[in-house]
Amino acid sequence: xxxxxxxxxxxxxxxxxxxxxxxxxxxxxxxxxxxxxxxxxxxxxxxxxxxxxxxxxxxxxxxxxxxxxxxxxxxxxxxxxxxxxxxxxxxxxxxxxxxxxxxxxxxxxxxxxxxxxxxxxxxxxxxxxxxxxxxxxxxxxxxxxxxxxxxxxxxxxxxxxxxxxxxxxxxxxxxxxxxxxxxxxxxxxxxxxxxxxxxxxxxxxxxxxxxxxxxxxxxxxxxxxxxxxxxxxxxxxxxxxxxxxxxxxxxxxxxxxxxxxxxxxxxxxxxxxxxxxxxxxxxxxxxxxxxxxxxxxxxxxxxxxxxxxxxxxxxxxxxxxxx
Numbered sequence: 001x002x003x004x005x006x007x008x009x010x011x012x013x014x015x016x017x018x019x020x021x022x023x024x025x026x027x028x029x030x031x032x033x034x035x036x037x038x039x040x041x042x043x044x045x046x047x048x049x050x051x052x053x054x055x056x057x058x059x060x061x062x063x064x065x066x067x068x069x070x071x072x073x074x075x076x077x078x079x080x081x082x083x084x085x086x087x088x089x090x091x092x093x094x095x096x097x098x099x100x101x102x103x104x105x106x107x108x109x110x111x112x113x114x115x116x117x118x119x120x121x122x123x124x125x126x127x128x129x130x131x132x133x134x135x136x137x138x139x140x141x142x143x144x145x146x147x148x149x150x151x152x153x154x155x156x157x158x159x160x161x162x163x164x165x166x167x168x169x170x171x172x173x174x175x176x177x178x179x180x181x182x183x184x185x186x187x188x189x190x191x192x193x194x195x196x197x198x199x200x201x202x203x204x205x206x207x208x209x210x211x212x213x214x215x216x217x218x219x220x221x222x223x224x225x226x227x228x229x230x231x232x233x234x235x236x237x238x239x240x241x242x243x244x245x246x247x248x249x250x251x252x253x254x255x256x257x258x259x260x261x262x263x264x265x266x267x268x269x270x271x272x273x274x275x276x277x278x279x280x281x282x283x284x285x286x287x288x289x290x291x292x293x294x295x296x297x298x299x300x301x302x303x304x305x306x307x308x309x310x311x312x313x314x315x316x317x318x319x320x321x322x323x
Contacts (some may be wrong), residue, residue, distance in 0.1 A: 001119055001133070002047040005056035006178040008162040009034055023258065024063075030262070032069030034163060034198075037180070039077045042159075045180050048121065051083045053141070053160055055090065062093045071093075073113045074101045083265040085109050085121065085129060085141075109143075134185045153181065153191045164199055168235050171201035199262065201233045207240035210273035214246065218256065223265070225257045232261040242270035247306065272305040 004225045007088075042050050057066065074082050081103050087095070088110040095106060107113045107122060109129065115122040120130040129141035141151050149160040161179060165171035177196035182189040195216070204224050210218065221236055228234050234257060242248060250266040257264035293299070 001049075001183055002045055003049040003051055003181045004038070004042050004045060004047045004178050005053070005149075005160050005181060006153065006163045007052065007160050008037070008054045008166050009052060009164070010057055010166060010317050023263070024138060026262075028063065028069065030064050031066060032073065035070050035073035037198075038078070038163070039073050039080065041178060042077060042080045047080065047180065049081050051085065051131075053085045053143075054162070055166070056086065057082060057090055057093060067094060067097060071097075071099065071101055071104070074104045078103055081105060081117070081120075082166075083107060083115065088104050105126075133183045151191075153188060157211070158191060159191070161193055161195075163199060165201055168201050168203050168233065178260065194287065198228055199231050199233060201235075202228055203235045203237070205237045205239055208238060208270055209273045210243050213243060214249070217248065218253065221253055221257060221266075225260050228261050230261055232263075234261055234264045235267070236264070237267045237269055239269045240271075241273045242305070244273045244310075246272075268302060268305075271301055272308060 019153075038050060038052075041047075057068050061261075062229065078101075082101075082105065084094075084104065084106045085209075086106055086108055088108055091108040092107060094100075100106075104114050107115055107129075107283055109124055109127055111124070113122075113124045119134055121131075123130040127143065131139045131141055133139070139151065139153055141149060143149055148162075151158050158179070161175055162170075163178060164176055164311050167175070175193070175195050179191060179193045181191050204222075206217070206220050206224070216310045217238070224236060225234060236253075236257075238248065248268050248270070250268055254264050293304055296304070299307065
């Protein structure tokens with residue numbers, strides 16, 4: 001008998017509520033494809049069970065289309081029993097559906113719960129999973145304090161791999177994929193991890209100079225993006241000193257990059273190039289506005305930059321458009 005195990009099959013660290021309609025659909029399609037890939041691996045490995053731990057969705061609200069994608073994928077492998085080990089929050093997000101596939105079994109790890117069939121018995125004990133394979137001694141599966149799902153098998157502790165990274169920091173120095181547990185009626189035979197990561201994560205910092213205009217920033221971001229594979233998550237942090245009065249349109253940059261890769265995010269940590277001495281003796285309304293904004297200690301650097309840029313451009317008759 002064989003069982004595939006993996007955790008955190010949610011895709012990326014973002015939720016669809018924070019995405020535009022176009023990218024949200026792209027996100028859901030990719031996640032549905034991950035569900036189907038898991039089912040395909042079960043067929044390839046001739047696995048009778050799939051056990052999924054950690055976060056399946058990882059967002060406040062789950063669109064019906066996401067649940068449909070999961071259900072459709074599970075239905076394609078009616079002979080494979082799919083076990084979802086969910087915390088109470090995620091359990092409630094899916095349990096209301098009346099059309100769950102017969103081979104999909106949800107087990108809440110926050111309460112006492114049980115599942116059993118001809119070969120497998122599962123019990124939840126104080127948040128830990130006790131897994132008994134035929135007549136073998138029970139195996140303990142638990143959530144590690146530092147994160148991750150730990151499985152004790154063959155006298156060793158193994159961290160069940162995540163199917164994909166769930167964020168930029170999570171992608172560092174880890175292996176991703178799935179594992180296969182194989183056993184016979186009276187003996188555990190093997191536990192094998194398979195590395196498989198479809199999406200890559202990249203974090204880059206771009207240090208700006210006051211002479212860099214919007215075209216230069218766009219070209220620098222595009223150059224970084226060209227080195228990324230199409231199925232990449234890219235995070236660019238803008239630092240350094242930005243041109244006085246320039247409004248960095250992060251949304252436009254993201255849209256530009258996402259035409260080439262799966263997902264991009266832009267963080268603007270620049271400090272605006274402001275020569276305070278040039279405003280000290282200027283009695284114009286625009287200079288007074290800059291002085292007042294500079295004196296407001298309740299503003300973050302990013303907020304101050306944006307307020308000064310919008311105000312300065314508006315007071316000087318330049319076109320201003322919010323993102």
